[in-house]
Amino acid sequence: MKQVIAPVVSKGVRLPPLLRRGIAFSQTITFHCPEIAVESKPGQFVMVRCGDSVLPRPFSIHQVNAQGDLMLYFAVFEKGKGTQWLSQRSVGDKVEIFGPLGNGFLEPVSHSLLLIAGGMGIAPLYFLAQEASMKKLSATLLYGTAVENPYPGDTSGIRLIRATDDGSVGHRGLVTDLIPEHAKEADHVFACGPLPMYRAMAKMPALKNKPVQVSLEVVMGCGRGVCYGCTIKTKSGLKKVCEDGPVFNLNDILWDELGSV
Incomplete structure (x- = not known):
């Protein structure tokens, strides 16, 4: 640091x-x-x-x-x-x-990646998509927003599929609607988005047997693991998002005990 x-x-x-x-x-x-x-x-x-x-x-x-x-x-x-x-x-x-x-996403080693971004969750996933493209990995990015929004980065080398709440571009509805279809061909899944998106993903049969990493966005104090202001409950006990995360395995987190993200 x-x-x-x-x-x-x-x-x-x-x-x-x-x-x-x-x-x-x-x-x-x-x-x-x-x-x-x-x-x-x-x-x-x-x-x-x-x-x-x-x-x-x-x-x-x-x-x-x-x-x-x-x-x-x-x-x-x-x-x-x-x-x-x-x-x-x-x-x-x-x-x-x-x-x-913090601890970021594990370096992707599979050849078919599925990236799922809800709203501002595109922020960390674009960096990962860049690396996947540079390594010639197959990467599909599902990107959901409320309305049409000009994407801020270069998406060349990435298969981009959009979803908007109002249907102004791409699929009309939530980005989670797109997951079952595209999860079939993915070896590894990475996601960043709001809490309802993660709760929906945790219940999806399509993701049950796949490695899924998610990045949490929570209120932090120090960012270095000192203040314990960003602790969450996981199957292996309390974890600090700033130090143990912000990336966790989807099925390790007790989603029903997590507050608003």
Whole structure:
């Protein structure tokens, strides 16, 4: 884990909210922080100090490149002081970042991957999709949002299948509707999304005998396993999302005892 003061090198355009109520818009922001970028793996996260807040905020790592840049793709909440502050940074501004943190997705070794993203869950999965494409693995990305949204990254080399609540693009309905059909051909499944999506997945016969890794998004305090503010119940006892996760096996988590994610 490194602690750096990183300059902003680019910002993306504001995009419409993807899923949850209370989100004003979503956006990308890129920092130059080679010390963190070179060590980052899909599924890991960074803690960003947003303004004068006492505690830094966790953000999934969305992309990294060979030049040492690290991109975040994040939701800006209508009443979120931290995300509002981050969205207002300009190119050249410097921000304190800690990372990379947590245990990410296991490196895919199978040749047929199924990636399932619900709303802002696309943030960590895009990094994984990039790696799969580079390794010439077959990757299908199921991407569900509330409305049509221009995807922020390059999806070349990835089979992208969309679902929207209003039917504005792709399947009309939930992204989970698409899972049974596409799980048949997958050797390994990776997912990131809201709690209802995970609860639905945990009950699906189509996923029962497949390795399924999920990335949890929870409120964190320190991000380093010290404060115990992000503990969850699993079949093997209490686990800290920031330190033991954020990636877990789908069937290890006691979903009925997990609060809102």
